[in-house]
Amino acid sequence: MSIDVDIVAERRNSGLDRVHVGNSSFPTIGSNEESKEVGLKVESVYRDEQSRWIVAVAENRDKKAFKRLFNYFAPRIKGFCQNNGSTSDRAEEVVQEAFVNIWRKANLFDPKKASAGAWIFAIARNSRIDLIRKENRPEADTTDPFFEQNEPESPLAVLETERKSKLLRDFVRDLPAEQQQVLKLAFFEEKPHSEVAEELGIPLGTVKSRIRLAFKRIRSEFGEI
């Protein structure tokens, strides 16, 4: 496994996230006593600029960074919602709700677990469910005492996850058209796979096999997940 990382002794003011060697990224029971910060910082070269903006919002309540996030994502969230048949007004309501939530939840963003785009997608999706469908969005909560925590990952494994997430974004663009179409109908139009079959006028089994093919490629490209 070869991973390009910058290892820097101390860059506290860089505004970039740091991985504490020897300190697990997941709060596992019993691990806290042994964990020691050794002062070595590992900084990912894969982290995108937008992740730094979210971190700046979380740590410094930085409105300039917030505006940058808005300028980049707000028009895309609007476009994303309009794919679903929402009017311009409704789509803009979702945009506003999403950005209030981005401000509120920025401190929960963990760049080691998700890219900025994935995290903001999840917030926009949930805002859309809340405002348009008027339903709750049940989510697993890592602070729940009955949440089964992951095995702690080494800092290098965390970086490998980040590298793969970055590759995944390019990879989606290169999927065969019919696999991409199924994913787009699911994500843009919030169509369950059964309705995707109806809309495309193809058997449910065909939709399932396209989903499985897309997943198989994601798996083979990124290792067993």
Next chain:
Amino acid sequence: MKITHHLSEEFLLDYSSGALSEAWSIAVAAHLSKCSHCRALHAKLEEVGGSLLSDSTPEGLSDDIFENVLDRLDEAGAATGNGVRHNSEWASRYGIPAVVTDYLAADANKLPWKSLGLGVSQVVLETKDSSATARLLKIPAGKKVPHHSHKGRELTVIFSGGFTDETGSYGPGDIQEIHGSTEHQPWVREGEDCICLAVTEAPLKFSSVAVRLAQPLIGI
């Protein structure tokens, strides 16, 4: 926790994309609370969503949108989690995740258990979802549930105890997915009541009166 029965890729895709309605989503989120394997795939699917969002066509916004957001920020404090945890003694005993207990009263004694007969009792979770029903079920240890069939889809997540049927053996954390008209006869493990969450298509989807009368039983 050794989990052997996972979510299908189609169900996980529907949940990650946001297409899945609330009642089903409770079952998916309950399984994700217990299963790091499915969580990893869910995270990848959210990356797919992020990738599609980043590549989507930007649409121009009305002038005042950012100002409107800024006006709302003062009232919006920083989030501390997904809400209040009901960490009741009862939920602890059965290892029921917060995503389910959030729908229930904090005090276990006030849980509106309703008998379904045959020693089985249920609490229906109140959701805004009219297409499916989520219910917590308690089935006595060693119970053999009568042979029955299902109409439509069903998801069951086990929290404590377990059962075996024609399709396999299910224990804590496992999720069972049933499609269409499956016939089965679950047999609850000895020694421990089986506590599980079952999500079924809303009864009004069934046209036959007989099926609707029998719904409490086949809803297991």
